[in-house]
Amino acid sequence: MKKLDKKQIAARVARDIPDGAYVNLGIGLPTLVADHLPRGREIILHSENGILGVGPKPAPGEEDEDLINAGKEPVTLLPGGAYFHHADSFGMIRGRHLDFCILGAFQVSVAGDLANWHTGGADAIPAVGGAMDLAVGAKKVLVMMEHLTKSGESKIVERCTYPLTGARCVNRIYTDLAVIDVKPDGLQVVEMVEGLSFDELQRLSGVPLRRLATAA
Amino acid sequence: MKKLDKKQIAARVARDIPDGAYVNLGIGLPTLVADHLPRGREIILHSENGILGVGPKPAPGEEDEDLINAGKEPVTLLPGGAYFHHADSFGMIRGRHLDFCILGAFQVSVAGDLANWHTGGADAIPAVGGAMDLAVGAKKVLVMMEHLTKSGESKIVERCTYPLTGARCVNRIYTDLAVIDVKPDGLQVVEMVEGLSFDELQRLSGVPLRRLATAA
Amino acid sequence: MCLLRSRLTEGKKVRCDNFRPMVNKLFASPEAALADIPDGSTIMIGGFGHAGMPAELIDALIAQGARELTIVNNNAGNADTGLAALLKAKRVRKILCSFPRQADSWHFDALYRAGEIELELVPQGTLAERIRAAGAGIGAFYTPTAYGTRLAEGKETRRIGDRDCVLEYPIHADYALIKAERADRWGNLVYRKSARNFGPIMASAARCAVVQVRETVELGALDPESIVTPGIFVKRVVRVAPSMRKAA
């Protein structure tokens, strides 16, 4: 089978973002989505440090230390963009005004629980940022991650063993192997990469999956 | 004795507002205070519909329907003034950022309870506006009112018989007869009009008063 | 990848559809912007006095015909036009406001005395904060306002620090009808002077905020530092020319 690389996952996520959507891209992997948004669609990116209408990276030498995204990388502002303070910014998030947020994950459970902020290690210094707000706030929470850990275990699990970011919050999972919807009655496979059979995906995932019913 | 008229009460209140104070003037009688603020003091007036730095009435013909105070009268804005929305405006009030608010009253109790929004009549249509927010919000709540009702009863009472605007919120009462502080241990007369004896004021008020101790 | 089906945008939460080619929230007329309001809707109406009152949108709402409305406004109508006319036409089941009684609130007064309208009287700051809470996804909040008064009767209370507080819940709306000064096609708004009042918070609290503006400008013409309501809160914008305003 042909696993997707990170850019390909990002491009696949980007394809699902419709014209006019308000979207927050979590720090890390999800920021790649910005580079793959389809041309011809006007998509308005939110950054939780107080920006709507985030534009592309500035040209070298054009960086402005007062204009950064939530990952603290320099960005630009599109025409039509706006600045606001942190309480207003998280009001947008918590108040369900964002159409989508896209988050990375350590684990997602069959119920849509998300774990992406803490490995659970007793010695680990915790840091949560805006992840818990995004997890409960966006109308649709999309997760992008590799399907398996480095040691080959499924990151889609019956129950998260890492500390939760949010309970029952994930709507769709994009991995290097498949696109999977989290439905009230379980996980539903929407797409698989070429050369991957449903049975193989089921075996690798280790949790019950079902195929999307198609018109026979 | 020489009772104060409304303008004289307003002037007396105004004398107590120090330079640099942030002040909200309730609708009705308290708006008169604006006309008597001592020259040479910079006092910043707040209007709960979203203005700081309210200036004097506009010249005739200069009214702007988008620039009105809480009493819906046309006003102006001083240099240094600012506009904001209602939630921010009442955040200022509730968050104890105003140094003073000045309110009219039907009754004030010895404990500092304020009744100024509802006569209690079963048939009366109630209307509260921002009075309850101001009563709990300002650092100091000043009441200005006539000392007696038209039928000669004291408006300073043991217990309010009209519905409360706020409990234990009044700091000082200005009437046409006296200036009275509400202290944790009772009412303390600060000033009386010329020709009025403490005993007479006590008789008219019908609640226990005490004199401010002065250096003998 | 073999695309089976993409149904991602069909979620029922997106009731007021944003998604049009090249985001353009400008509507041709107040009538077009309000055409889909069903009976039984909760509608916030901006304004404090005449400042910020969306007069043409209210007129269009009257013409549109929706009934059994719940209205959220600071007042309950003045004289015979605007909100008062909507009340007079018996289209309002309930009103939430802080200051219904005014010298010229005769239509409200008559309905209220006849028991034909329900009134929820809310202190003005609590009204503003409940609207803001809806927009900001706050489940409920404790406020010191109204503690110990008739307006807190039956409500949960709690002493927090040195203040006794009352528990208050958000006010969500289906529609908000507000007025701003200037908008672009993304729905970014700036207001004018004290006409700002309830506009920004009502826009955030409604599933579908409809804004009448005096002027529309090109995208990018509004200073991003000075935009008061970012377009994310706005679904529909209608330009109402100053001349139309005077005629109304």
Next chain:
Amino acid sequence: MCLLRSRLTEGKKVRCDNFRPMVNKLFASPEAALADIPDGSTIMIGGFGHAGMPAELIDALIAQGARELTIVNNNAGNADTGLAALLKAKRVRKILCSFPRQADSWHFDALYRAGEIELELVPQGTLAERIRAAGAGIGAFYTPTAYGTRLAEGKETRRIGDRDCVLEYPIHADYALIKAERADRWGNLVYRKSARNFGPIMASAARCAVVQVRETVELGALDPESIVTPGIFVKRVVRVAPSMRKAA
């Protein structure tokens, strides 16, 4: 009238005294603006990354010497300067933040592992809302954020509508140290781009908000429609010239 005595302005609630002839909140230096900070104070520090970080005020706080501080910031210091230097000097008893762990947060990491600093980890939106609640006089609020997670353990919860919520309390501060772009002598502020971040809400939540600005302007020079923080929230303003900023 016979004036006996006027004691009206002596209320103990007015801790950070506003009242000077012709309101003028401009201070000569960061040192002057922070001179009175006592040990044990709770201090909010604005900024997200370098944007909005009041570097010169933090330097002055380090020089000033106050100890046993409680700090509220989004992060817990980076590299060796600013907040990290304050931590390194062991002047901080406790920190409230959302994201302490970073590649260069070594001073915090060492203190934390040694048990020499208390950490209250708060989701970023809850941090912002708790600060805003303090400024707006809200006693407490229910938020859906963190429900069902480790960060809600031991907290009151309640189901409201379709969302499970956690009860959260305001964060008040004695001082806020923030950075803005421009101020007038009343303390009205405008910010620059994403440097706005925590400034406006921190100013409102502190008894004494101290602001470093790049520029001061005449009263009336700021557009009243565009003032982000009205002067009522600001007690002290210090101009830090751009050249000083670079040198720091």
